[in-house]
Amino acid sequence: MHGIGNDFVMMRADQCPADTDWSALAQQTCSRRFGVGADGLIFADRTPTGGFAMRMWNPDGSESEMCGNGVRCFALYLRDQGLTDATEIPVETGAGTLVLRLTEDGQVAVAMGRARLTRGEIGMTGPADQECVDEPVTAKGETFRGTAVSMGNPHLVMPVADVQAIALEQLGPAFEHHEWFPARVNAHWVQVVSRDHIIQRTWERGAGITLACGTGACAAAVSTFRLGLTDRKVRVSLPGGDLVIEYTEDGQVTMTGPAATVYTGEWELGE
Incomplete structure (x- = not known):
């Protein structure tokens, strides 16, 4: 699927x-x-x-x-x-x-529930009650401005002018294992197109480059809103398609998008 x-x-x-x-x-x-x-x-x-x-x-x-x-x-x-x-x-x-x-x-x-914003909730180093918003973060010799959010799993969102220019294969592993995140992190680079549209590329923790990341899209929508770059409801364009994310005034997040079955089969355990 x-x-x-x-x-x-x-x-x-x-x-x-x-x-x-x-x-x-x-x-x-x-x-x-x-x-x-x-x-x-x-x-x-x-x-x-x-x-x-x-x-x-x-x-x-x-x-x-x-x-x-x-x-x-x-x-x-x-x-x-x-x-x-x-x-x-x-x-x-x-x-x-x-x-x-x-x-x-x-x-x-x-x-999706409440977006978690403090370092303690996200699983970051540093004071547990502090947030990480628009902070300089460096890995592999590259520095970006990062905002961290947890949607039950940790995310680091970094806005850039041109998301296609990011060398994801080189930068992704370095940011996944950044020292701020002892349990690793999902790293996202986002480009703001308008108040209701962003483009995102992702390096997923434990999976690498993927065509989409739903919790990451939620984290990106929350982060760009908190930075004053987008409205509460935004279309997130990922390599595999679009999701619509809404971040409500009480901190709740809703994600809407498609799902599809590709094929069914059997796997013999032990083989």
Whole structure:
């Protein structure tokens, strides 16, 4: 499945052995040369109360707290698997419980929750109660102005004049492992087109260059608004397509975008 080009292998926990090594399985299935090929492995599980829970692993085997494009795919997956016919679906994630809504025009709207703004909430070094807004950040000999936001996972957003001029393959790994972020960070470079439109390129923690990052788009929208560059509702253009992000006055974030099934198949565990 994919959400604007950010692609995932989806599995059901009830169809896998209880002792499955999900980290190793993610590395196997996500390999684009030796596996299925994906930006992450997502599996659907049940909560003790009968609800739904989503967990995700990156291609390097690390577990991610949340994935915006992945959670939209998750909503469609639950419906396609016949696990629910609801149009509003609460889902437990590593970033908290999110409410997913399948719209009549085939989009998935996600109430992403509150944007976290302090260093302590983001998982940064420095005073826990302080924010990181428009601060100079340097790696690989390059300095940008960075704003940090957590959407349940950490993001560093850096506005630039020309996002296509960024050497993502060289700069991405350096900023992912920046000393400010002990658990690493998702690094984003954004170009402001207008008050309601930005262009974004991303280096994802544990995955590298991806065609889209949903939580990153949320972080970018929040950051550019806080910098006075955009309005509260903005279209975020990523290499794989567009998302619409709204940042409300009470600090809540909503993301709307598509999800699609590419194909279905079987994977023999242990192979």
